[in-house]
Amino acid sequence: MQTTAIELINVNKWFDKFHVLKDINLKVETGEKVVICGPSGSGKSTVVRCINKLEKHQSGFISLYGKELTNSEKSANSIQGNIGMVFQQFNLFPHINVLENLILGPMKTRHKNRDEAVKIAMHYLERVDIPDQANKMPAQLSGGQQQRVAIARSLCMEPKVMLFDEPTSSLDPEMISEVLDVMVELANDGMTMIVVTHEMGFARKVADKVLFMDKGKIVEQNTTEEFFRSPKTERCKTFLNQILKH
């Protein structure tokens, strides 16, 4: 039996007068992998940021396992690392080393003692394949390594859902695959994931469902196979042609 992890019903958002999200409806089941793609400025990042309450939505309903996420501070705090987030710019804390980055969340919000937190951190560092970098400062790592640390940092909170906001967009081409490999592995372990990305190869490989957004609307929403085989809208066809050409 599947349970709904995340549900968005008629979500609208404005930046001042600019209507960024228009009636977004989205349902993500537990264990499901959803890829959101679309041109820049289409609102795809804003969707995931609304789910994590980094942005406020002005109308509509967002829920995590049936519990509504409002714009209140209490609601934002209740997420408490249940929704992991990986950013385009990694956003590691530059003033503390990799291990400290990883144990900060578990120690301060999950009230684990240091030994437990370190154990969890090393477990996930091994999963992203860089346990030997634990005592380095973030700036000493390559972009790909930093992003893998960022993924491990989210996983240390043992989140129910992972959001990825263009996780490979600011990486050198060589490093993209090492990050994608980690994400594929995570997907194979059954993590519920929403991924904003332009990596169509990744989408084909792991996504259950692909969404195409344009100008704040979900233009197309289909199973991965259908999405790539026969895109229904003209806008989506031209987009796919553009990014799959090379």
Next chain:
Amino acid sequence: MKKILILCFTCLALAGCSSDIWGWYVINPTTPSGWINIKFLVSGIGNTILISIVAAFISINLGLIIALPGQSSKKGWRIVNRIYVELIRSIPLLPMLFWVFYGLPIIFRSMGINIPIDPFWGAVITLAISDSAFTAEIYRSGIQSIAKGQKEAAHSIGLNYIQTMRYVILPQAIRRILPPLANQFIYIVKMSAFASVIGMQELTRRANEIVVTEYRPLEIYSLLILEYLVLVLIISAGVRWLERRMGANENQ
């Protein structure tokens, strides 16, 4: 214009050489009276340092407390911050010192509280409050200079506002604002000279007291300036050492 300036400086330099004008005997360490005078003048340094450190300590904490509401998303909090900063920043130090030392005890008495304000605390409170408005602005610039992504990442691992500030934002911000904070500390050291007017026995007060007995303002005030110069240079060197130490592991 240039010629006149050169002439002025030459006159000043020649006057300095003339033994009619300078009477270094007042602070001549080889004579017993000169040595007593020097000891008396320099001994004020303890109070100058003490006032400065206590005032700076209060100012650094108060400044942070004032700066945080300024970052709030709620307008009311931001207004509290603005009013405090604008008000305190526009009061000159000397009137505020008089107000705290002579005025505040009257308010306390009318409220039935008997807190005498001695020169030390009068000076410390005034310097701390006056400086806190500037410190608050320094904190603001430091906090604003930290990329927004840091706050978002902290939020995404479940840290609340206080934890985000304590473990993520402030440790990074303080490294960046160390130079302007050090500037403020030097400013406090120099402004502590005003404490002399309410009778605090610090460097300037000591100098004033010797001047009225010895009638040798030029030599004594020259020594006074030298004392502040040495003090500030020592602080500057200390701050540079601290910056190197704190900055060292940031860019590793």
